[in-house]
Amino acid sequence: RMRFFLLLFASTFIFTSSKDIPPFEAKDNYCPCGIVDGKFEGWDPKQIWLNIMIVFDTSASMADDLEEAKSMVTSFVSLMGTNRSAEYYTIIGVITASDKVKVVYPLNMKSTDNLNEVKATDADHATFVHAMEKSILLLDEICCQHHRQDIIYYLTKTTPMYELELEGEGEETPLLDFKRNGGIFMVNDFGSTTNPKLKILASPAYYFSDMSKNYANNLAVFCEANCFCDDYHFESFNNNDWSIRTRANRGCFQMDFNKTQSEARESCRAHLDYLPGALVSIHDQDKEFFVNSVAAAFYGPKKPKSKYWIGLENNGTEWNWDDKSVNPYSSWDDDQPDMNEGKSMCAFATQTTGFNVNWYAENCGQLHDFVCELAPFSVGNKGIINGFDTE
Structure with a gap:
């Protein structure tokens, strides 16, 4: 896990001989995440390995956009590996947030699953703080996942004022603590214009208002999020565009x-x-x-x-x-x-x-x-x- 994982060394720990290690090849781009003519160039979405909690805003404000959001999520999940017996897989959960929080998939969604249980409500708001608390709790319950990046992916078109007000006052919130400890909070804003408050709430470079219908671009962002160093011990380098999402492209x-x-x-x-x-x-x-x-x-x-x-x-x-x-x-x-x-x-x-x-x-x-x-x-x-x- 990325977020404060503590590795304990036992007396039975086995050390690998350097003779068994394959040759190292330096690259100018270790993390190709491009899409050309609809094809994934140099990477396979099934080899993404992240922990992703998807949170749908199902309040009345999402209206018809909810079906579009569900279709997009179903499309990109279908291309990801979710079989935990495979070498690479992504752990995916789904929560809905309206006046109540509902866990649809407690980090066990498979690539073939549907989102029929994600339904619109007439609630006038989403219980954002409770949804974040539940998401973080479920992510924290994943055992023994060393160096996996945690992501909360929020699909909405409204501003959760309560959380913003607390963060603005410098108060501790579950989401602020999650981000501080290495978690990524990604926002897909379905609103018609950029929402500066949602942009502030998202992790740097992880607010999007232009990919609500593009499942492939979602996968490219997950690919970029899957490119990282152990930030507690290493310095990451990318001089090409200095994007936070591609910070480790050069090693x-x-x-x-x-x-x-x-x-x-x-x-x-x-x-x-x-x-x-x-x-x-x-x-x-x-x-x-x-x-x-x-x-x-x-x-x-x-x-x-x-x-x-x-x-x-x-x-x-x-x-x-x-x-x-x-x-x-x-x-x-x-x-x-x-x-x-x-x-x-x-x-x-x-x-x-x-x-x-x-x-x-x-x-x-x-x-x-x-x-x-x-x-x-x-x-x-x-x-x-x-x-x-x-x-």
């Missing part, structure tokens, strides 16, 4: 310390939660600046401009990246690489003047800090915890 990065180059490489390959990984490769200036910012944050003001291993090593004839990537970008300092007659066959990076970063050849047996690059959790990638599935 997850972590600083560690004081190892030889070979020890650092093995440490990155056999990382605890994300397998496999590699010493970081640098293919452009944006990534280099980002990696150095990770190092600077790690060191703090007491240890500026320190050296850290990158994934370059010379095999006697040429320099190669640890992740086997091929890219002409380099940032060697003047008169580098100086391999010192074969004694300096690895490379470190360090900040020099201003924000400039340069590379230097180094003896591979020296001790330096280092940066690991790992693939984010994503559609089709759950990671492994030292031999154990994240389920």
